[in-house]
Each structure stands twice: as C-alpha cells, then as structure tokens.
Amino acid sequence: MNGDGTRAAAERERSWWGWGWADQALDEQACAKLARRVSPFLPLDGDLAPVPVLPELPAPRLAPPTAVAALCRADARTRAAHAYGRAYRDVVRLLRGVLDNPPDLVAYPRTEQDVVAVLDWAAGAGVPVVPFGGGTSVVGGVEYRGGGPWLSLDLTGLSGVAEVDEVSRAALIRGGTFGPDLEDALRPHGLTLRHFPQSFEFSTFGGWLATRAGGHYATGYTHIDDLVEALRVVTPAGIAQSLRVPASGAGPSPDRLWLGSEGTLGVITEGWARVQRRPEFRAGAALRFDAYADAVQAVRAVAQSGLRPANCRLLDPLEAMLGAAAADGASRLLLAFESADHPVDALLARAVELCRAHRGVPEEAAAGTAGQWRETFVGAPYLRDGLARLGVVVETFETACTWAAFEALHAAVVAAVATAGVTETGHPALVTCRFTHVYPDGPAPYFTVYAAGRRGAEVAIWDALKRAAGDVIAAHGGTITHHHAVGRDHLPWYAGQRPEPFALALRAAKTALDPAGVLNPGVLLP
Known part of the structure; x- marks a missing residue:
C-alpha cells in the first residue's frame, strides 16, 4: 500500500486537490454538460475554472531526527494532498491554489513502534501532529489551523x-x-x-x-x-x-x-x-409517494415495525429528481432487505404493506430507480468537484432528531438555508433531503445545498450556509452531526450540545493523555 492511497505503483493515482481518483474527475466536456443542467436553476459566475496546477510550497520548517527521518516525506504533492480534507471549502481552496499552511512533513509509519517514535519526537519538540487516514474528512478534521509548523501522520502504511x-x-x-x-x-x-x-x-x-x-x-x-x-x-x-x-x-x-x-x-x-x-438473499422495492408527509409516516412505520431493512432511504421530491431521475414531483422510498441465512421476500412484502397504508405506490421499475440513485450516490463527490469548478457552492450536512421533532426541523432548515442563499448571493439556495438512517425513535436526515456562487467568495458563502444550517439544527433539538464527525467546522455547535461536566472530563482526558497538546489541536476542544 502506498502512502498516497494507491494500492500499487502501476495503479491509478489519487487526486491531490479533489475527490478520489484523478482519472475519474469530470473533464471539460462533462463539466459543460453539467453547466447546461445547472444553469436553469442557478446562475453561473464566469467560465469553468481550470484544473489546478500544483503550486510551489514554502520550504519545510521542520527537521526530523534520525529516528523518524526515514518515515517522512516533504515533496510538494504529498504535502498539498495532506493539507486539507475533501469538503467543498477544501476543494475550492485547492482550486484557487490557497495553501496557507500545508504540513511541513508527512510521516508514514509502518509499525506501531514507528507511531510511538513520531509522537515521542513531536511531544518533545512541541510539533502538532494531525492523524490522517484516507483524508476524506468534510468537517476540517485533518487540517491544522494554527500558524506554526506541523506534521501530518499518514497511517495507511499500517494496513491489512x-x-x-x-x-x-x-x-x-x-x-x-x-x-x-x-x-x-x-x-x-x-x-x-x-x-x-x-x-x-x-x-x-x-x-x-x-x-x-x-x-x-x-x-x-x-x-x-x-x-x-x-x-x-x-x-x-x-x-x-x-x-x-x-x-x-x-x-x-x-x-x-x-x-x-x-x-x-x-x-x-x-x-x-x-x-x-456475506448476504445470499436479497429483495428490494421502490415506492412513490405523492405527499412527502405520507412518505415520512410510512418510514416511521417501517422503522418501528422491527423489520430492520438494510436500506430504507427516503428521497424528497427534489432529491428524487436530481438523484433518481424521477421528475414527477413525488418522493421515493428505496427499500431493501438482505440476509445470509434466510429468504427476505416476506419481510419486504410486509414493509411494502405498511407503506401502502400510507398511500405509497410500488413502482414496477424499482431496480431502475434504485440503480439510478445508487449511481448518482457513488459519483456525487466527483460531481461536487465539477460544480466547484463551475462556481456553484455545494454543501452537505446531516443530523438526527426524534420523529416528533422532524417536521419542524425539516421546514426550518429548508427555510433558513434558502434564505441564507438569498442574503449571500441574491438567489435562494436549493435544498434537498434524504434519510440515510432511520431508528425507531427518529430519522437521520441528510441535506444537500446548491447555491449560486461568486468567484473568490465561495468559501464565505459556504461558511454562511453552514452557520445558518448549524444554528437552526441546534435550535430544533437535532445533533450537529450524525456521522460526519465534529472536526473543526462543527466545533461551535458541538460545544453547545455536550454537557459541561462531560466537557470538563474531556479536557481532563486531553491533558492526561496528551500533556504537550500536540495531537490534532483544535478538534473537539478549542
């Protein structure tokens, strides 16, 4: 396993500035097609931004001791690829060549003892260390925002x-x-x-x-x-x-x-x-709901039935249109069951029966709807990078709340984020919602936002949308994150969500385990 995430030297190369494989990024023709799809909904500010050229970086400010020097790399591409995660604001900054404080070194431990050696040196020298796995954080989790030298600890050598x-x-x-x-x-x-x-x-x-x-x-x-x-x-x-x-x-x-x-x-x-x-038995269905409220009630019924579907993904009308090519203004519910032990057709049939009671209509071409959405889901991060090159601002955020709180939270999020779009750009932001996970006591709604952008102001617009979303989620009793983590971007709302006695215990644990304060400073705690 190579440290940059490639699995062999002859295999594909990871992008240093965008999502995933470099050869899978949208090319100019694909971006032009995307622009034609987007322009009826959002104005585009200027021409397509070019794929960035790796910028020159300042010389490293760290000189590792002999004990860890062989583990460290300082070439520009490695340092640039480890500077940020892969949130929209990260991609936009890299597109613009904004690398204010890239890591001075990237260490690639091969053994646990290597990790010990790096942390021993860093603690003694007061060097911040930011652990780095795949680098896919969308909440500022792998970005050091202090002003001094720092080291990125790439752990992909500890694999298998x-x-x-x-x-x-x-x-x-x-x-x-x-x-x-x-x-x-x-x-x-x-x-x-x-x-x-x-x-x-x-x-x-x-x-x-x-x-x-x-x-x-x-x-x-x-x-x-x-x-x-x-x-x-x-x-x-x-x-x-x-x-x-x-x-x-x-x-x-x-x-x-x-x-x-x-x-x-x-x-x-x-x-x-x-x-x-591994599962051997599978069954799935897609259902159409003309009223979104009916669809939400159907999902609650399934979640509280004890059936435990593998997939119970509700797409609101806009998400269904953009993600599953369902342009009839209805919501879609994608259901699936699987088992390694027994057939699951009866479980699916009962779930469909529950949905019918809430005016859900099974679709004959269920596989096509699910397949289209799955293809969109897998390719979404590459599409996001193409939208960034077009100047469109894209944000995703997720939460979890009780079923009793969902209706008010959903309405407030859509209204607040759309209004923030008008305030920042003069155009209402488009907001879609899907359920990624459902529990007997509540759903985990996942929101995607598309907003008009202004060249050079994308990060400021993104920050404003993030603030609007975070504030309204907190005000309506939702968690600031269901699975994206806290990182640095969610820290203000996380600080308000956690009980103060727990915050005291967390700070004490940080002091006891990391007395020099070098491990990922700024995450979870200021």
Whole structure:
C-alpha cells in the first residue's frame, strides 16, 4: 500500500486537490454538460475554472531526527494532498491554489513502534501532529489551523487484516486499511464487515473509528460503534489495549473514549471488529409517494415495525429528481432487505404493506430507480468537484432528531438555508433531503445545498450556509452531526450540545493523555 492511497505503483493515482481518483474527475466536456443542467436553476459566475496546477510550497520548517527521518516525506504533492480534507471549502481552496499552511512533513509509519517514535519526537519538540487516514474528512478534521509548523501522520502504511477468528466471527484490522482492501481480505472467509460509508473506497478503518462513521445500511448495526470488539491506541502517555470480549459491564467502556476522539486523544492502530457472513438473499422495492408527509409516516412505520431493512432511504421530491431521475414531483422510498441465512421476500412484502397504508405506490421499475440513485450516490463527490469548478457552492450536512421533532426541523432548515442563499448571493439556495438512517425513535436526515456562487467568495458563502444550517439544527433539538464527525467546522455547535461536566472530563482526558497538546489541536476542544 502506498502512502498516497494507491494500492500499487502501476495503479491509478489519487487526486491531490479533489475527490478520489484523478482519472475519474469530470473533464471539460462533462463539466459543460453539467453547466447546461445547472444553469436553469442557478446562475453561473464566469467560465469553468481550470484544473489546478500544483503550486510551489514554502520550504519545510521542520527537521526530523534520525529516528523518524526515514518515515517522512516533504515533496510538494504529498504535502498539498495532506493539507486539507475533501469538503467543498477544501476543494475550492485547492482550486484557487490557497495553501496557507500545508504540513511541513508527512510521516508514514509502518509499525506501531514507528507511531510511538513520531509522537515521542513531536511531544518533545512541541510539533502538532494531525492523524490522517484516507483524508476524506468534510468537517476540517485533518487540517491544522494554527500558524506554526506541523506534521501530518499518514497511517495507511499500517494496513491489512492481521487475523480472522471465524469461530467468533471477528477480525483484527489495522487502522490504515482502506475499505476495499478490508473487504477483499474478508471475502475468502465468506465474511464481511458490512460497513460501507459513501467514502468507503478512500477511507480507512481507523478513520471510521476515530469519527464514529455511519455505514450505508439504514437500520441495525450501521454505526461503526456497534461493530467494535476491542481497540488498541497509541497515546503520548502510553499504549491502551482494551479487553476483547463480546460485552462488558465493567465501568465506563474504554473503547467509547477512543470512538469519535478524532485523533485528539490518541492514534488508533488496530481493532477487533465483529464481522458476519456475506448476504445470499436479497429483495428490494421502490415506492412513490405523492405527499412527502405520507412518505415520512410510512418510514416511521417501517422503522418501528422491527423489520430492520438494510436500506430504507427516503428521497424528497427534489432529491428524487436530481438523484433518481424521477421528475414527477413525488418522493421515493428505496427499500431493501438482505440476509445470509434466510429468504427476505416476506419481510419486504410486509414493509411494502405498511407503506401502502400510507398511500405509497410500488413502482414496477424499482431496480431502475434504485440503480439510478445508487449511481448518482457513488459519483456525487466527483460531481461536487465539477460544480466547484463551475462556481456553484455545494454543501452537505446531516443530523438526527426524534420523529416528533422532524417536521419542524425539516421546514426550518429548508427555510433558513434558502434564505441564507438569498442574503449571500441574491438567489435562494436549493435544498434537498434524504434519510440515510432511520431508528425507531427518529430519522437521520441528510441535506444537500446548491447555491449560486461568486468567484473568490465561495468559501464565505459556504461558511454562511453552514452557520445558518448549524444554528437552526441546534435550535430544533437535532445533533450537529450524525456521522460526519465534529472536526473543526462543527466545533461551535458541538460545544453547545455536550454537557459541561462531560466537557470538563474531556479536557481532563486531553491533558492526561496528551500533556504537550500536540495531537490534532483544535478538534473537539478549542
């Protein structure tokens, strides 16, 4: 595994400025086609921005000691690729060549002892260290916003599935393992982790743990939290190894300290995860709802039925039009069930029956609707980069709330963000909503925003939309994030969401585990 995320020297190259594979980015012809689709809805400000040329970077301000020098790289492409995550504001800055403070060095540990050596040096020298997995953060999680020198700790060299316990159905997975490599290693055993976030191809197991990632599946064990059996973490204060058992009531769970810690309390080097047999039975359906309120009630009925579908994704009318080519003004619900043990047709039939009771109409071409949406879903980050080159501002944010709170929260979010678009650009922003996950007590709505942009002002507009969304979510009782993590971008609302006694405990843990304060400064805590 190469440190830049490529799996062999002869294979494809990751983009240093945009999402995913460099050769899969939208070309000029595809961007022109995209412009024709967008211009009826949003004005475009100027011509297509060119693909950026790697800028010259200032010389590194750090000289690593001999013990870690061989692990470090300082070439411009490596440093630029590790400067930011892959949120819209990150891509726009890289398009404009804005690299105010790229990492001075990028370290590629190959062993846990390498991680220890890097942290020992950094703590002694007072060098900030930002752990970096796949670099897919959309919340400022891998970007150092201080003014001094810093080091990016790329963990992709710590990769692979070290052990598979087929009897207990668990696997020991190293933190830098990319999603596809993880599944490739489990496949010969007939097993799967069954955790597929949208960033699956380019994100790592350790990154999922550090950010409490959510998988693609709508119900059941979808958060990575539910799949963790034990963790091993390197901190400046020592190495933590939790006990590997199916469950424990022995005090607060040590694993919960590291899950969601986002690299600010320690570096997750490996973990035991619960795996399962690969599914053999599948069934799916797509349903149309003329009234969005009916669709929401149908999803609630399914979520509270105990059926636990693998997919229960509700697309509002605009999301259905843009993502599934359903231009009839109706919402779409994509349902799917799967099992490794038994047929699931009866489960699907019961879910459809529940939806019919709320005026849902099954579509004959369900596979086509689901397939179209899936294709759009996978290609969405590349499309986002094309829109950035066209000057369109794009934002995605997600939350979770109770069913009782959803109607008011949804209406307030759509109104506030659309109004923020008018304030910032003179044009209302377009807001779509889909449910990514559903629980018996509430949904996890995922919003996408498209707003007119002004060249040079894209980041300011993005920030204003983010503020409007965050404020209204907090005011209506939603969490600031369901699975994107806190990072630096969500910190103001996270500070208001967490109880103050917990904040005291978190600050104390930070002081005890990272007394020099070098691990990912600015994440979770100011």
